[in-house]
Structure formats: structure tokens, C-alpha cells
Amino acid sequence: MELEDLVEEARAHRITFTLWSRRWDDFKASVTLNWKDHPFVPEEKINIPPTPGVYAFLLQPRIANxxxxxxxxxxxxxxxxxxxFDNYLQEIKSKNARPRIRVYLNQYKSxxxxxxxxxxxxxxxxxxxxxxxxxxIPPLNVKLPAEVRAVVAAFV
Structure with a gap:
């Protein structure tokens, strides 16, 4: 591949993160969160609890032991x-899915x-x-709480 092609390919994978340590210091949850980590594959659906909760999509290369x-x-x-979880599995295939979510779910599914x-x-x-x-302040979330929305929008 030519340098220009590699640059364009790399640009397509650029994601901007806001690493705001004061927000981490200020974090308080009213309950202790006991996170369970699952691979994002259809076979894992049975292991996801059918109960209320919060979730996060993490991108983990897992390339260096x-x-x-x-x-x-x-x-x-x-x-x-x-x-x-099942809705997201369907979003991978759906033409009506949120474009930004669909792209990243497909681009990094493994x-x-x-x-x-x-x-x-x-x-x-x-x-x-x-x-x-x-x-x-996850990069794929569009809706952010008011206390950070204006600040983040000012430099994005």
C-alpha cells in the first residue's frame, strides 16, 4: 500500500477520547457496581442477566499478554x-441502526x-x-450530562 492509502486507512480508525482526571476523581455511584465482562458474540447472550443495569462497550485489543x-x-x-445485548447484535446487521454505532460494532467486533x-x-x-x-465521556455517546456537555462541545 502507498503511504497515502495507509494514512486514509488510519484516519478511518481515529477516535477522540476525553481523558479528564477531575471527572474520575469526582465520580460517585450510589451503589457498588460489580461489573461482569462478556465477549460481544451471539453465543454470550445466554450469560447476560435479563435484569436492569448499566453497560459499557469496551474496545480491548488483547494483543500483548x-x-x-x-x-x-x-x-x-x-x-x-x-x-x-440482543438489540446490539441485531444492530450490527440492520440498515436502520444508528450509523455511528453500527460502524464501530462492525469495525471492531472481534x-x-x-x-x-x-x-x-x-x-x-x-x-x-x-x-x-x-x-x-465515551466517544460514541451523543447524550452527555449537562455538567460536561458544554465543556466537551467547546473543543470537539
Whole structure:
């Protein structure tokens, strides 16, 4: 491949992350989150709990044994994590899917992890999701809490 072609290919894989350590220091969740890590493959659906919770898509290359790298791409909440997992499996194939999500799910499918944490009854999934969004500011999330939205929009 020519240099120009390689540059264009690399540009197609560029994702901008906001690494704001003060937001990490300020993170507070009203409950302890016990995350479970799952490969993003259809066979894993049975292992995803059909309960309310929060989830994150992580991009993990897993190419250098012992050197773990995780990139939080997206954070969400659901009243049924198993159904939400299945919705994403369908989005990979759907022409009506959110374009940005569909592209990244397909582009990195062999490196994606679906991490989820169930929440006890009475705990708002939206409140926990907002706290996580404000701390991690994932690049694929369009909706961000007000306290970070304006700041992030100012330099994006």
C-alpha cells in the first residue's frame, strides 16, 4: 500500500477520547457496581442477566499478554441487559441502526467486550448511567450530562 492509502486507512480508525482526571476523581455511584465482562458474540447472550443495569462497550485489543488496554467506547442503561445485548447484535446487521454505532460494532467486533453491572431494585439506572457518562465521556455517546456537555462541545 502507498503511504497515502495507509494514512486514509488510519484516519478511518481515529477516535477522540476525553481523558479528564477531575471527572474520575469526582465520580460517585450510589451503589457498588460489580461489573461482569462478556465477549460481544451471539453465543454470550445466554450469560447476560435479563435484569436492569448499566453497560459499557469496551474496545480491548488483547494483543500483548499482560499489557491490558481498554477503551470505553459507549455507556448505556437498560431495564433488561440481555434484551439490550440482543438489540446490539441485531444492530450490527440492520440498515436502520444508528450509523455511528453500527460502524464501530462492525469495525471492531472481534475486539469488543460488553461489560454490565446489575442494579438492585429502587436504584435508578439513569442516575448511574449519567454518573458514568460524566466520568468517562465515551466517544460514541451523543447524550452527555449537562455538567460536561458544554465543556466537551467547546473543543470537539
Amino acid at each position: 499482560g499489557l491490558e488496554a481498554s477503551y470505553v467506547l459507549y455507556i448505556g442503561e437498560s431495564s433488561n441487559l440481555q434484551e439490550r 475486539f469488543l467486550r460488553f461489560c454490565c453491572a446489575t442494579l438492585p431494585s429502587g436504584v435508578s439506572t439513569t442516575t448511574i448511567e449519567d454518573a458514568l457518562l460524566a466520568a468517562f
